[in-house]
Amino acid sequence: MLRKVDKHSGIPAYIQIVNMIKAELLLGNLQKGAQLPTVRDLQNIFDVNINTVLKALEKLKAEGYIEAEQGVGYFIKRDVEIDQKIIETIRECVSKLKDDRIDFYTAMLIFEEVWKNG
Amino acid sequence: MLRKVDKHSGIPAYIQIVNMIKAELLLGNLQKGAQLPTVRDLQNIFDVNINTVLKALEKLKAEGYIEAEQGVGYFIKRDVEIDQKIIETIRECVSKLKDDRIDFYTAMLIFEEVWKNG
DNA sequence: AATACTGTTATATAATTATATAACACTATT
DNA sequence: AATAGTGTTATATAATTATATAACAGTATT
DSSP: OOOOOOOOSSSSSHHHHHHHEEEEEEEESOOOOOBBOOOOHHHHHHOOOOOHHHEEEEEETTTSSSSEETTTTTEEEOOOOOOOOHHHHHHHHHHHHHHHHHOHHHHHHHHHHHHOOO | OOOOTTTTTSSHHHHHHHHHHHHHHHSSSOOTTOOOOHHHHHHHHHHOOOOHHHHHHHHHHHTTTTEEEEEEEEEEEOOOOOOHHHHHHHHHHHHHHHHHOOOOHHHHHHHHHHHHOO
16 A cells, blocks of 8 residues: 655655555455556655655566556566565564554564574 | 675665664664674774764663773673574565565565565 | 773764655647 | 646755764873
8 A cells, every 4th residue: 555655764755655555466455457556646646746756657667577568657577476475474464563562663663683693 | 794785775774774783782682781783893894984883882781781981892781682482483474485485575575564564 | 999891872964765846858638 | 639647757955874084192011
């Protein structure tokens, strides 16, 4: 689900936008051929300047995820394959962590550290 | 474990440094009273400019995690409590995901999206 | 006292990120 | 043909992030 960018996270807005759209692709919420909201709508959805939206779309285009049709819109270029088992693994983990009342940021810190120095 | 900053991740270096040190605190690898490497050593460890190190340390100090002794060094101010069960949950999840050959970035994207729109 | 190690402050410079704003170009509808 | 909706390009401005470099100030050791 596309949502407002977090302007206090320290992570550049255009990176957050790229990440959100990639996540939609991975979860199958955006599939090949689907049309993205218009650039000006995305501007409102993410609550950023139009140039910031374009920077994100340009990156996604360069990576082959989307393509633009001048005067028409942006479209998803290809599906991103992902094993449903992986999503289920993550869902279960997130569920457990939320039960333990841990916040997202802390979870991410531990997740990254464990991943890189297991 | 403190390691080089990823200069291509898009995430500001000083934020990465703050996150790495916080992760060490959460995992108990850095405990109350422990001394951090010197500012100039940290500069080499993270492979950034001294001002970038100071910016990160300043943030950690402002948040109460560390304190400075002029002419002596930086020290951990307090332990960060965290249920070991949480760490175990994350370890297991990471282990499963690595078995499935998924890369860190993709895992994080799904993790964040599932967390925020379960 | 001198030295070598700490943290601290300062200045200048550059690249990156983000905003505001305007105009242009293509497509589809009226 | 005119219009309204798309994407596209451009300019100016500001804040943030990061670097290089130098000097200063406190602490502990010799």
